[in-house]
Amino acid sequence: xxxxxxxxxxxxxxxxxxxxxxxxxxxxxxxxxxxxxxxxxxxxxxxxxxxxxxxxxxxxxxxxxxxxxxxxxxxxxxxxxxxxxxxxxxxxxxxxxxxxxxxxxxxxxxxxxxxxxxxxxxxxxxxxxxxxxxxxxxxxxxxxxxxxxxxxxxxxxxxxxxxxxxxxxxxxxxxxxxxxxxxxxxxxxxxxxxxxxxxxxxxxxxxxxxxxxxxxxxxxxxxxxxxxxxxxxxxxxxxxxxxxxxxxxxxxxxxxxxxxxxxxxxxxxxxxxxxxxxxxxxxxxxxxxxxxxxxxxxxxxxxxxxxxxxxxxxxxxxxxxxxxxxxxxxxxxxxxxxxxxxxx
Amino acid sequence: xxxxxxxxxxxxxxxxxxxxxxxxxxxxxxxxxxxxxxxxxxxxxxxxxxxxxxxxxxxxxxxxxxxxxxxxxxxxxxxxxxxxxxxxxxxxxxxxxxxxxxxxxxxxxxxxxxxxxxxxxxxxxxxxxxxxxxxxxxxxxxxxxxxxxxxxxxxxxxxxxxxxxxxxxx
Numbered sequence: 333x334x335x336x337x338x339x340x341x342x343x344x345x346x347x348x349x350x351x352x353x354x355x356x357x358x359x360x361x362x363x364x365x366x367x368x369x370x371x372x373x374x375x376x377x378x379x380x381x382x383x384x385x386x387x388x389x390x391x392x393x394x395x396x397x398x399x400x401x402x403x404x405x406x407x408x409x410x411x412x413x414x415x416x417x418x419x420x421x422x423x424x425x426x427x428x429x430x431x432x433x434x435x436x437x438x439x440x441x442x443x444x445x446x447x448x449x450x451x452x453x454x455x456x457x458x459x460x461x462x463x464x465x466x467x468x469x470x471x472x473x474x475x476x477x478x479x480x481x482x483x484x485x486x487x488x489x490x491x492x493x494x495x496x497x498x499x500x501x502x503x504x505x506x507x508x509x510x511x512x513x514x515x516x517x518x519x520x521x522x523x524x525x526x527x528x529x530x531x532x533x534x535x536x537x538x539x540x541x542x543x544x545x546x547x548x549x550x551x552x553x554x555x556x557x558x559x560x561x562x563x564x565x566x567x568x569x570x571x572x573x574x575x576x577x578x579x580x581x582x583x584x585x586x587x588x589x590x591x592x593x594x595x596x597x598x599x600x601x602x603x604x605x606x607x608x609x610x611x612x613x614x615x616x617x618x619x620x621x622x623x624x625x626x627x628x629x630x631x632x633x634x635x636x637x638x639x640x641x642x643x644x645x646x647x648x649x650x651x652x653x654x655x656x657x658x659x660x661x662x663x664x665x666x667x668x669x670x671x672x673x674x675x676x
Numbered sequence: 677x678x679x680x681x682x683x684x685x686x687x688x689x690x691x692x693x694x695x696x697x698x699x700x701x702x703x704x705x706x707x708x709x710x711x712x713x714x715x716x717x718x719x720x721x722x723x724x725x726x727x728x729x730x731x732x733x734x735x736x737x738x739x740x741x742x743x744x745x746x747x748x749x750x751x752x753x754x755x756x757x758x759x760x761x762x763x764x765x766x767x768x769x770x771x772x773x774x775x776x777x778x779x780x781x782x783x784x785x786x787x788x789x790x791x792x793x794x795x796x797x798x799x800x801x802x803x804x805x806x807x808x809x810x811x812x813x814x815x816x817x818x819x820x821x822x823x824x825x826x827x828x829x830x831x832x833x834x835x836x837x838x839x840x841x842x843x844x845x846x
Contacts, residue, residue: 364761367761368761428763428795429763431795432763432764432794432795433761435730435794436730436731436732437730437731437732437757437764437794437795438729438730438731438732438734438794439794439795439796439797440724440794440796440797440798440801441728441729441730443797443798474797476797
């Protein structure tokens with residue numbers, strides 16, 4: 333019988349991996365959207381939700397979680413195991429019930445979000461959905477028979493961005509900064525904390541007006557228009573807005589000093605970024621990638637580098653520790669920070 | 677003595693007539709509630725069609741006057757949805773079973789509405805509501821006819837009974 337001995341670790345409290353930072357969680361909001369049968373089996377994990385990243389509900393399949401970047405199945409007694417046969421099977425009616433709670437008993441009010449494939453709930457957690465898609469021509473019009481859900485827990489790591497401040501601001505000039513990392517390595521988390529730090533002026537000479545284009549509601553995680561994450565006192569958020577249009581709108585109306593966007597890569601993004609930079613705005617952005625070399629091989633991203641659009645490239649390391657800075661490069665490609673240790 | 681008897685007879689007749697009138701008022705109030713139910717459904721449909729209001733909020737709004745039993749139904753629904761973590765259909769069925777005792781409407785179509793309310797897309801939601809409203813309109817038309825007939829009967833019986841008692845006493 334495969335049983336992973338992590339049960340004892342569920343009752344310890346873990347600090348943030350970044351020095352001096354604090355992990356915040358909102359497990360109570362996640363509890364409210366789960367049916368009793370599933371909640372009972374996850375209550376242990378949710379008390380240690382700092383490492384709990386995802387909860388996966390699949391109709392007729394065992395209940396699964398991603399905990400500390402590893403996948404486990406939850407058995408009848410709420411214990412974690414790697415053997416799927418021992419997993420507690422999720423019934424379809426519980427998925428339907430979860431949908432009721434997620435949508436506040438009003439699925440009709442979330443049609444637009446469902447077309448995107450997810451709903452953001454209070455607490456900033458994102459519930460990904462999968463089921464039968466109904467198309468009209470080439471447009472997704474609705475999703476029916478939802479049988480798969482992925483609840484991604486929102487985690488803030490307050491303070492994880494402090495280590496970058498000395499490299500991306502000089503006197504009052506904020507450098508255009510690109511965060512590079514593979515998936516699930518903390519680039520959005522880092523971006524969020526940078527937004528917060530600069531908006532509040534924490535440890536800086538001044539606070540900055542920050543505009544966030546939150547296309548997938550991951551940075552601020554707005555619920556009913558209110559950011560569920562702490563993004564600072566001087567931050568304005570455009571929620572669920574395409575990046576290129578959002579940047580233009582922010583420039584026209586909100587006079588941001590810094591614009592933050594997540595996961596750039598398209599040609600429209602490039603045009604919008606150039607436009608924003610020409611207006612004197614600093615940019616914080618993230619992109620998928622393992623390292624600088626990979627960025628240079630991708631056509632659109634390569635042009636970013638060649639045009640010296642960004643003055644700082646921050647490469648985050650893939651691995652167990654979120655938000656760990658591996659390298660920082662300047663616009664000429666010189667490495668100005670090299671290390672695996674966090675700095676003060 | 678004769679005058680007293682006469683007075684008593686008049687009072688008996690008046691009492692019977694008033695009792696008949698009181699029964700008519702009760703039936704009329706029930707009729708008003710049934711008409712109000714139809715109006716509330718129309719409001720519900722409008723809010724779902726044009727607004728993005730969630731059902732708990734919508735129910736709270738529909739029940740805010742708290743004057744009629746129908747208002748209490750919506751308010752109670754809203755409160756249960758906010759406080760208890762139960763499937764919508766469970767809460768809906770409980771409340772509907774209480775409502776139909778008072779409102780004297782068919783329970784089965786209403787229960788069917790609750791099976792899908794809030795758990796389907798907007799188009800299907802509206803079609804379900806429209807179907808129920810059409811069924812209810814037919815039911816309401818019959819009830820209006822029934823009420824008109826019953827009103828006449830109750831009035832006639834109460835007055836006749838009063839007169840009969842009056843004659844007996846005199």
